[in-house]
Amino acid sequence: MTDVVVVDYGAGNTRSVCSSLRQLGHDSVVTADPEAIRSAPFVILPGVGSARSAMDHLNETGAAGALKARYEADQPILGICLGLQLALEASQEDGGVKGLGLVEGLVVRLETPRIPRLGWAMVEPWNEAFYFAHSFVAESPHSVATSEGLCVAVRKGSFFGVQFHPEKSDQAGLNFLDQCLSLA
Secondary structure (H helix, E strand, C coil): CCCEEEECCCCCCHHHHHHHHHHCCCCEEEECCHHHHHHCCEEEECCCCCHHHHHHHHHHHCHHHHHHHHHHCCCCEEEECHHHHHHEEEECHHHCEECCCCEEEEEEECCCCCCCEEEEEEEECCCEEEEEEECEEEECCCEEEEECCEEEEEEECCEEEECCCHHHCHHHHHHHHHHHHHCC
């Protein structure tokens, strides 16, 4: 039986997420099927790609509605990078995009010396380094962790989202994913 659904929005890092899940002993499927999203024990909304095309795909397939229903039913969802950003109310990316609205907040363009922000960086207060690749960042009252002064983790209800890529963060990332899945 599949215990993790990785949401397909037509792009993203689904192969590397599924590979990490296999390393942890979890079966996963990549799909945008609303029923699979609603009924899975655990759902991951992965990262990488364009906010507009991702939201268009989620809306067209019915996955957006399934994610909202899942959140309202207090079922776990992990957002990774763009997946975190899509869960917020809106993004400035692509000229402005309405998000899923699971969590209050806005996605804004990074204002840092290097864009995109690539590489390993420490996450506080976790005192652990993870791999980042992003040009936009969340601003949310539900921030639970930062890196270099930026919001990099948001938690509200059954949603937990991170700006870093656990699937590309070696053992620290595997440990993070394992901890998330153990709470489901």
